[in-house]
Ligand SMILES: Nc1nc2c(ncn2[C@@H]2O[C@H](COP(=O)(O)OP(=O)(O)OP(=O)(O)O)[C@@H](O)[C@H]2O)c(=O)[nH]1
């Protein structure tokens with residue numbers, strides 16, 4: 157397994173053109189119950205037929221280490237083709253043929269934007285780093301690009317207050333967003349996160365995926381659960397034809413009353429308007445021994461348990477540490493397959 161894993165991580169080359177020319181299959185999740193999933197629906201017909209195919213596929217081999225694990229199966233991989241070696245360590249992510257050049261050769265801070273309309277206007281794909289203030293968003297960016305201070309970090313929450321675009325290999329962006337929920341921060345550092353970030357999500361057609369960062373060194377936090385739950389319900393929201401953003405205004409919201417009443421977040425407008433592929437990135441997984449409570453893997457399990465009912469299909473997730481580099485290469489490889497698929 158190690159050899160194969162290393163080969164996957166070390167090869168880091170673009171898949172052969174024949175694979176890239178293949179019609180993209182949807183991302184799916186391989187469950188014991190055989191649920192399937194698509195992230196961004198580029199071709200609903202194809203997704204539907206492939207989903208039913210997934211639903212009929214035979215279960216994975218009983219000998220596989222990840223039996224019972226909810227796997228993220230990328231385009232080009234049939235769930236019943238998945239082997240142990242194809243699953244990235246510390247994650248539920250299967251590596252498929254769209255995984256490509258994950259090396260970061262150069263990175264530059266491009267700009268800070270106070271509003272979405274100030275963000276770079278080009279067609280480069282981008283990944284948004286979302287999460288609670290102090291969860292480690294800026295640190296993760298530094299770890300991914302292997303530079304200490306490309307993104308500014310701080311022990312105090314509320315450090316990142318603008319939309320920061322980092323250009324990688326002159327071809328794609330990582331976007332550091334301000335964190336949500338820093339009630340403990342000084343007043344000066346507080347801001348209307350929702351209004352601020354909403355504009356970003358509504359205006360970025362080039363968004364490949366959202367990486368939602370969750371601190372694995374602490375038990376599940378309500379604010380993260382709220383955020384994750386809303387992202388999960390977004391899939392449901394989309395099927396209600398809700399919410400149209402036009403001329404700078406939200407003009408319709410046809411959600412069932414019960415869902416409107418249960419709103420505790422202002423996520424509804426933008427997450428209902430767009431179906432955004434997401435990955436849970438669990439941070440601070442190095443804090444194994446230091447934490448007094450549960451271990452990060454237990455916190456991760458608890459978190460996933462708590463959000464499960466809001467997800468018909470479970471997202472990709474991965475364990476990381478910006479201190480030890482855990483999950484760094486794996487996350488980059490995953491981002492490359494999302495990117496290459498998006499590029500089709
Ligand atoms: N042990 C450990 N500490 C981390 C890790 N990632 C971040 N930290 C620490 O957590 C604190 C916050 O990190 P930041 O990267 O600034 O967090 P942020 O999410 O960007 O915060 P805001 O900009 O306020 O939204 C810093 O003291 C980091 O050193 C990690 O993987 N392990």
Ligand SMILES: [Mg+2]
Pocket residue numbers: 293294295308309315316332
């Ligand atoms: Mg930050």
